[in-house]
Amino acid sequence: MSDTIEQKCLSKGVKLTDQRRIIAKVMSESSDHPNVDELYNRVSKIDSKISIATVYRTVKLFEESGILTKHEFKGGKARYEELNEGHHDHLIDVKSGEIIEFVDEEIEKLQKKVAEKYGYNLVDHKLELYGIKKKSQ
Amino acid sequence: MSDTIEQKCLSKGVKLTDQRRIIAKVMSESSDHPNVDELYNRVSKIDSKISIATVYRTVKLFEESGILTKHEFKGGKARYEELNEGHHDHLIDVKSGEIIEFVDEEIEKLQKKVAEKYGYNLVDHKLELYGIKKKSQ
DNA sequence: ATTTAAATTTTTAATTATTTGCATTTGTTT
DNA sequence: AAACAAATGCAAATAATTAAAAATTTAAAT
Numbered sequence: 001m002s003d004t005i006e007q008k009c010l011s012k013g014v015k016l017t018d019q020r021r022i023i024a025k026v027m028s029e030s031s032d033h034p035n036v037d038e039l040y041n042r043v044s045k046i047d048s049k050i051s052i053a054t055v056y057r058t059v060k061l062f063e064e065s066g067i068l069t070k071h072e073f074k075g076g077k078a079r080y081e082e083l084n085e086g087h088h089d090h091l092i093d094v095k096s097g098e099i100i101e102f103v104d105e106e107i108e109k110l111q112k113k114v115a116e117k118y119g120y121n122l123v124d125h126k127l128e129l130y131g132i133k134k135k136s137q
Numbered sequence: 138m139s140d141t142i143e144q145k146c147l148s149k150g151v152k153l154t155d156q157r158r159i160i161a162k163v164m165s166e167s168s169d170h171p172n173v174d175e176l177y178n179r180v181s182k183i184d185s186k187i188s189i190a191t192v193y194r195t196v197k198l199f200e201e202s203g204i205l206t207k208h209e210f211k212g213g214k215a216r217y218e219e220l221n222e223g224h225h226d227h228l229i230d231v232k233s234g235e236i237i238e239f240v241d242e243e244i245e246k247l248q249k250k251v252a253e254k255y256g257y258n259l260v261d262h263k264l265e266l267y268g269i270k271k272k273s274q
Numbered sequence: 275a276t277t278t279a280a281a282t283t284t285t286t287a288a289t290t291a292t293t294t295g296c297a298t299t300t301g302t303t304t
Numbered sequence: 305a306a307a308c309a310a311a312t313g314c315a316a317a318t319a320a321t322t323a324a325a326a327a328t329t330t331a332a333a334t
Contacts, residue, residue, distance in 0.1 A: 017282065017329085036320085051284050056321065072209060074263070077320070091255055104251055110244050111266055118228055118237055120268030126211070127264050129248055131257030154300085154311065173291080188313045193292060214291065 002084050004028045008067050019043075019050045023058045033071060033079040033090075033099055073099075073128060089127040096133075139221050141165045145204050156180075156187045160195045170208060170216040170236055210236075210265060226264040233270075 005024035009016050016024070026042045027034075034042070040055045059080050062068040071079045073092060089107075091100040107127065115122040142161035146153050153161070163179045164171075171179070177192045196217050199205040208216045210229060226244075228237040244264065252259040 015281085019283075049284085053285080053322080054283060057282090060322095072211065074209065074261075091252060091257060093257070094260060100255055102251055102255070104247060107244055107247050107251075110241060110247070111264075114239055114241055114244075115228060115266050115268045118239070118268075119271050119273065120228060120230070120266075121271055122266055122268050123231060124211075124267035125265060126267075127248075128262060129252050129257075129259055130261035130263075131252045131255075131259050134256050134258055136256065152310085156312075186313085190293080190314080191312060194311085197293095 005062065005067055005082060009062075009065070012065050012067070014061065014065050014067070019047065019054050020058050020061075022046050022050065023055060024062075027062075027068065027080065027082055030082075033081045035077040035079045037077065039080065074130070089129070091129040091131055094130050094132060142199065142204055142219060146199075146202070149202050149204070151198065151202050151204070156184065156191050157195050157198075159183050159187065160192060161199075164199075164205065164217065164219055167219075170218045172214040172216045174214065176217065211267070226266070228266040228268055231267050231269060 003011075005028045006016065006021060008014075009020070009024065022043050023039070026039060026046070030039075030042070036052070036055055036059065039059070040050075040052045043050050043055065059068055059070070063070050063080070067083060068080045069083045071081065071090070073079060073090070086103070087108075088101040088103045091102055092098070093100070111125050111127075112122050140148075142165045143153065143158060145151075146157070146161065159180050160176065163176060163183070167176075167179070173189065173192055173196065176196070177187075177189045180187050180192065196205055196207070200207050200217070204220060205217045206220045208218065208227070210216060210227070223240070224245075225238040225240045228239055229235070230237070248262055248264075249259050
């Protein structure tokens with residue numbers, strides 16, 4: 001676990017307020033990928049006065065500052081995750097909704113290669129695998 | 138270009154009405170990936186009485202019947218595309234919005250391998266590359 | 275320490291994309 | 305043709321998100 005979001009805000013010059021600090025803390029302590037609703041519920045437990053509009057604005061601010069990433073998995077609401085050095089993709093259990101993070105360097109390389117082939121510089125990408133857990137025997 | 142959507146409906150037992158036939162025709166003749174608005178505009182030129190609710194209902198029906206696929210590219214509205222045998226992924230020009238289709242068998246294989254590694258059967262996946270066109274020299 | 279200005283938050287209203295309820299129309303069965 | 309089902313159009317309802325206005329907090333300047 002690397003820097004907290006609060007530390008990242010400091011080093012990036014993102015101003016912190018009480019509510020932003022709480023949102024930052026909750027996100028930093030979340031090991032899953034909460035959507036705004038879930039995040040709002042968690043911060044509400046710490047300060048019930050925080051409005052959902054602030055949560056929306058803050059995750060957007062953090063995203064624009066490169067502190068969080070937004071995922072738009074199939075058919076659901078946007079989910080947020082702290083952005084750390086180690087990039088990864090996601091494998092989603094279609095039954096339970098569980099999200100597994102993975103990295104595959106080979107796939108990464110091939111993606112870049114595909115973009116190059118068409119004359120593009122790859123600036124972003126999204127890879128999501130949807131799977132069903134195999135019966136363990 | 139394979140079967141038209143109308144033919145697919147016949148072979149799959151999806152009932153066709155005048156408006157569905159028009160929507161099917163417009164989709165079959167579209168080589169891009171229209172969103173519902175764009176599709177609605179195109180069908181309106183043929184029959185201005187078709188309502189957007191019908192367009193929504195029809196693309197959903199076609200999707201559930203395995204005739205269309207729905208793409209939820211970053212930050213925009215859902216886009217639809219005719220589903221043919223040849224699966225492919227998408228490279229999106231972040232400046233122009235242009236969408237390029239590509240296939241990379243190696244990536245496909247690796248995806249399956251990753252899912253297996255975590256004990257999953259891959260049932261679906263989404264790979265989108267976002268790129269900026271290189272200056273052609 | 276007050277005043278002033280700027281930024282942020284809350285509350286509420288507005289938007290956007292999509293879906294649904296319901297009356298009407300169209301199609302099918304008898 | 306009457307009766308029933310299915311599909312459509314319209315308008316209202318939802319859901320997620322954003323924006324506007326007013327209130328409050330924070331920071332800066334006197």
